[in-house]
Amino acid sequence: MMLKKLYKFIILPYTIFLLYLMFFGMGRHQMEYNIIRIKPILSTIYFIEETFSLKDILTIVLGNVLMFIPFGFLGWVFPRLKDLKSLTIDFVSVIIIVEAFQYFSRRGVFDVDDVILNTFGVYLGWQICEFLELRFKSLVV
Template identity: 35%
Template sequence: MSREAKRVIRTAGWVLFLIYLTLLIYLLFFSESYGRQDFAARQYRYNLQPFQEIRRFAVYWKNVGFLAAFLNLGGNVLGFMPFGFLLPVLSARMRRAVTVVLLGFSVSLAVETIQLVTRVGIFDVDDLMLNTLGAALGYLVFAVCNRVRRKIYYGKKI
C-alpha cells in the first residue's frame, strides 16, 4: 500500500474517530433519552453487583420490551466497538489486543465515574463489562480486517 493511501486511511480514521467520540459523548452525557432527569431530581445511582442488570434484562425482556433490552445490553457493546476498531487504525502502538482492551476499560471506567459524579447516569459495573467487551470485539474485527488486507496487498498467509 502506498504512503498516500496510508495517509488517506489514517486521516479518514481520525475524522471517523472524532465523529464517533462526539456522538458517544452526546449520547452518554447530554441526550434527553435514556432516563435523564432535570438536575434537581437527580440522585447518585449505581450498581456494583456484576451481572445484575444483564440478568434483569435477560429475565424481564418481555416486560421491558426487546428494544429497551437491546439498547441497554447491545448498545453498550456496539457503542464501544468503534473504539476498539479505530484505535489500532490510528496508531501502530495500539495494535495489541491487551492495550486496546485495557484502554477501552479505562475509558469506560472514566465515563461511568463521570456519570456518577455528575449524576447524569448510573454507574453500572455491567456497563463497564459490556463496554470493555465492545472494545475487545472492535479490536477483533480490526484484526480480521488487517489480516485480510495483508493477504490482499502483500500476499501473506492469513
C-alpha cells in the first residue's frame, strides 16, 4: 500500500479528532476566565514542577509534540508545504489561530509553549517524511 494515499485518507479525520480534543476532549469545559500564557518555555517548566504525576507530564508535554507529527507530512497533500519554511510558516499561522479560538471560547488556554511544542512535532514529522522518502521510495510513491 502506498503511504501517501493512506495519509491523504487519514489526515482530515485525524485533524477533526485533534480539534475535538483541543476544545472538548480530556475533560475540557468552558473556563470562567480567558487565560493567556506568553512566556516561552516557562509555563511548561512550571507545569512540570507543579505536577506530581509523570503520566500527566508525559500526556501534556509529549502529547503536544507527538500529536502534531502527522502534520509534518502535509507536503504529500499540498506540494507547496513540502518546503520546511512554507510548512512552518503556514502551520504556525494556523496553530496561532486555533490557540486564539481556545482563548476566546475559554475552552483552553492560549499558550505560546503549545505553539512551540506543536511546531516541534511538525518539524519531527517533516524529518520523518524526508527520511521515508529517501529510504523507502517505493512505499512512498
